[in-house]
Amino acid sequence: MAFELNGKTYETDEEGYLANLSEWDSDVAAHMAKEDDCDLSENHWEVINFLREYYDEYQIAPAVRVLTKAIGKKLGKDKGNSKYLYELFPYGPAKQACKYAGLPKPTGCV
Numbered sequence: 888m889a890f891e892l893n894g895k896t897y898e899t900d901e902e903g904y905l906a907n908l909s910e911w912d913s914d915v916a917a918h919m920a921k922e923d924d925c926d927l928s929e930n931h932w933e934v935i936n937f938l939r940e941y942y943d944e945y946q947i948a949p950a951v952r953v954l955t956k957a958i959g960k961k962l963g964k965d966k967g968n969s970k971y972l973y974e975l976f977p978y979g980p981a982k983q984a985c986k987y988a989g990l991p992k993p994t995g996c997v
Contacts, residue, residue, distance in 0.1 A: 911989025948993040951981040
């Protein structure tokens, strides 16, 4: 599968995750979010950028429980909870946010 954006074709897997992580940029994230009828706010970008930093450090996309705990440590309890993250990413904070961040699907996500 693939999508075209700004004259470039981006390959994805069957669930829409980028095949080549190095092709990611903020336009790609915005395009993927738009496909899901989601407008990315500053709060979305905070989580997306957090995930990209986490992936750079650990080379793994965190599952939702790990994501929630790690965000709580870095951004505070008001943002490190499932309710807040599900409000931003209703299709699953780890799955949906990792997709927009250009990362692979987190392990343990169905």
